Amino acid sequence: MLLQEKADQAHTLLASSALDCWLTFVRETTVTPDPGVDLVVGTDVTWPSAFLLGRNGARIAIVGRHDVPNVRATGVFHDIVSYDESMRQALVDVLHRLNPQHIGLNYSIDDKTADGLTHGMWLMLNDLLCGTPFVERLTSAAPLLSTLRARKTCNEIERIKAAIATTEEIVTLTEAQLRVGVSEAAIGAFVHEQFRSRGLPSAWSWESCPIVNTGPESEAGHGQPRDDLFIAPGHLVHMDLGVQQDGYCSDIQRMWYVPRSGENEPPPEIKHAFAAVIAAIDAGAALLKPGIKGYQVDAAARQVIVDNGFEEYKHAFGHSLGRACHDGGPLLGPRWERYGTTPDIPIEVGNVFTLELGVQTSAGYIGIEEDVVVTEQGCEYLSTPQRELTLIST
Amino acid sequence: MLLQEKADQAHTLLASSALDCWLTFVRETTVTPDPGVDLVVGTDVTWPSAFLLGRNGARIAIVGRHDVPNVRATGVFHDIVSYDESMRQALVDVLHRLNPQHIGLNYSIDDKTADGLTHGMWLMLNDLLCGTPFVERLTSAAPLLSTLRARKTCNEIERIKAAIATTEEIVTLTEAQLRVGVSEAAIGAFVHEQFRSRGLPSAWSWESCPIVNTGPESEAGHGQPRDDLFIAPGHLVHMDLGVQQDGYCSDIQRMWYVPRSGENEPPPEIKHAFAAVIAAIDAGAALLKPGIKGYQVDAAARQVIVDNGFEEYKHAFGHSLGRACHDGGPLLGPRWERYGTTPDIPIEVGNVFTLELGVQTSAGYIGIEEDVVVTEQGCEYLSTPQRELTLIST
Numbered sequence: 001m002l003l004q005e006k007a008d009q010a011h012t013l014l015a016s017s018a019l020d021c022w023l024t025f026v027r028e029t030t031v032t033p034d035p036g037v038d039l040v041v042g043t044d045v046t047w048p049s050a051f052l053l054g055r056n057g058a059r060i061a062i063v064g065r066h067d068v069p070n071v072r073a074t075g076v077f078h079d080i081v082s083y084d085e086s087m088r089q090a091l092v093d094v095l096h097r098l099n100p101q102h103i104g105l106n107y108s109i110d111d112k113t114a115d116g117l118t119h120g121m122w123l124m125l126n127d128l129l130c131g132t133p134f135v136e137r138l139t140s141a142a143p144l145l146s147t148l149r150a151r152k153t154c155n156e157i158e159r160i161k162a163a164i165a166t167t168e169e170i171v172t173l174t175e176a177q178l179r180v181g182v183s184e185a186a187i188g189a190f191v192h193e194q195f196r197s198r199g200l201p202s203a204w205s206w207e208s209c210p211i212v213n214t215g216p217e218s219e220a221g222h223g224q225p226r227d228d229l230f231i232a233p234g235h236l237v238h239m240d241l242g243v244q245q246d247g248y249c250s251d252i253q254r255m256w257y258v259p260r261s262g263e264n265e266p267p268p269e270i271k272h273a274f275a276a277v278i279a280a281i282d283a284g285a286a287l288l289k290p291g292i293k294g295y296q297v298d299a300a301a302r303q304v305i306v307d308n309g310f311e312e313y314k315h316a317f318g319h320s321l322g323r324a325c326h327d328g329g330p331l332l333g334p335r336w337e338r339y340g341t342t343p344d345i346p347i348e349v350g351n352v353f354t355l356e357l358g359v360q361t362s363a364g365y366i367g368i369e370e371d372v373v374v375t376e377q378g379c380e381y382l383s384t385p386q387r388e389l390t391l392i393s394t
Numbered sequence: 395m396l397l398q399e400k401a402d403q404a405h406t407l408l409a410s411s412a413l414d415c416w417l418t419f420v421r422e423t424t425v426t427p428d429p430g431v432d433l434v435v436g437t438d439v440t441w442p443s444a445f446l447l448g449r450n451g452a453r454i455a456i457v458g459r460h461d462v463p464n465v466r467a468t469g470v471f472h473d474i475v476s477y478d479e480s481m482r483q484a485l486v487d488v489l490h491r492l493n494p495q496h497i498g499l500n501y502s503i504d505d506k507t508a509d510g511l512t513h514g515m516w517l518m519l520n521d522l523l524c525g526t527p528f529v530e531r532l533t534s535a536a537p538l539l540s541t542l543r544a545r546k547t548c549n550e551i552e553r554i555k556a557a558i559a560t561t562e563e564i565v566t567l568t569e570a571q572l573r574v575g576v577s578e579a580a581i582g583a584f585v586h587e588q589f590r591s592r593g594l595p596s597a598w599s600w601e602s603c604p605i606v607n608t609g610p611e612s613e614a615g616h617g618q619p620r621d622d623l624f625i626a627p628g629h630l631v632h633m634d635l636g637v638q639q640d641g642y643c644s645d646i647q648r649m650w651y652v653p654r655s656g657e658n659e660p661p662p663e664i665k666h667a668f669a670a671v672i673a674a675i676d677a678g679a680a681l682l683k684p685g686i687k688g689y690q691v692d693a694a695a696r697q698v699i700v701d702n703g704f705e706e707y708k709h710a711f712g713h714s715l716g717r718a719c720h721d722g723g724p725l726l727g728p729r730w731e732r733y734g735t736t737p738d739i740p741i742e743v744g745n746v747f748t749l750e751l752g753v754q755t756s757a758g759y760i761g762i763e764e765d766v767v768v769t770e771q772g773c774e775y776l777s778t779p780q781r782e783l784t785l786i787s788t
Binding site for chain 1: 422
């Protein structure tokens, strides 16, 4: 069972970390979910709750009375303490029992998936522990959480692969719908129908997944498909989509070209741009292996784009992929302030990344995105890479 | 449009608050959603983003390049500043322009719907504002946010009503499925099918909504319907459910009794318990009006239960209902530590609450939950109250 597997992994990481205890401190997780809860706890809670993993193997949950059955059902926590009016005494008692010197909490400036603790819950915890020695021992669990999140188990990789396979199947079905006169919004609606009929949530916000762009007027980014832009001869058609299946996400971008009358291949400008995008992805993929840092991988891909005379893409070359579409851990991105330290985290076996970038052309946006897993030797594609610019028959 | 309406309401509240500016500071809102974003921003963002409402009427968004189209599309923010590598300069410039003395942030110990700021984002904001006068001017926006959330507009109340009407329709359809030998899990699956066919999310976690209990062995709480408990003669059948429709939730509990052979009404113990539950709800509803405090309302209902010889319910008599099933603002609950100050917030016109409680009997759990809105004179039922214990024909 996946929760159990990740909890075991967390204990292994704890043993070699500076922490004695990892404490997830949450409430009302349907309103303010903590990504750490998905990973190890596996059920929502309503009242303020503390989930503790100790270096000694302890797994203790302190939860409100009505949350007990669900926490018991997951089987991850051996020891479940229930309360009614306040968890104060139970929490202090448990901490005295464990006596941790370094208590890791789910907060991080850099990694949003290690940052589920709200500031109000931070203040509440400080209040609950006021007057105890533990209030001075609180620190960030981000290094542990980021690694736990990023070092995918075989079962996690299988789930990501399955989500990608579903997405590629949807792409094939969608390709058959592409013809002159169809709007971006109609393509988006078709993809949504495919998601819905399979009972799958989109990998990111429903409204912006898929992203659909046809022709040069369509703005690349996270925007919604437009009902006033229609596929026309001479257009590039671009789609960025992903699903969430069994809790894990896919994220790929695919491209088509609509020939003008008399064209039997894309014009030279488009061929050149497409080739540059593929070459950039190849350059990044060639570098990606355990021990390298994400900014180095990003720089290699970025250089190819610049060398080919295009404007640099204004995002990272690749992000982690997992329970979240933008998952935690290392980033294959430039050392921009907004990315914090994530481009400097060394890459490990089992990390799963997107490889993605795009350039603007006179026929529209060209963007390709693949999904890969890091192996001992380098990286392996989890998606079936798009190597040719597919023509839409008109 | 609802977002616009709530943004206008926020400006009105700002004018009479101690704050000069309300700042929502978020990133990757599909991973760590902030309830304040749902209320006023109305779209997800990926990169670190700042949404500022100023006392002077300013509405400024600072967002990453790729988030601009979606933020523009909602029409709430007049002034959208875009960035690529870091928002630092843009944020400091905007704050110098507004020069607020008190900047309210989304954090709160007491109100989870006013507590969307993560601790990591709090640290990031302090870092971004380091060396500016603004770092000393950060405070909690909880009073504003709680009131904004709790003071429902007519359009919000209409949406809640519609969600309740759908839920009551589903209860009627489910009632027709109740007969001896049907498992809790089968009832749960039927309700899920009703949710799914209408394309509606559950009001709380899918696995635990509906809660279904048949007979005395079934544990009341947030647990999942069991596949080893079956409706039998002499059982009470209890269901707690709600949907999320157009962004707003319903939450009701309904009850049935399965007569034993020869019974044409519930046994006296059950009739007494059901009457006590109804009388307690009536006692609370009779007190509920603008100006009263939630703990007073809770105490009135609680007293009826105790006077009738039952054990006190271990939760609040009523919670706010809105975008979240457990919505923000005042609570009709006891002054227990875990409820913080929410039982002491004065009730206002436009507040929407559940009224709910239950008792344990030898035939199972009896719980009833209604939804009401506070008016000038008192409160009005939004649900159609259950006043009789319905018998299931066997």
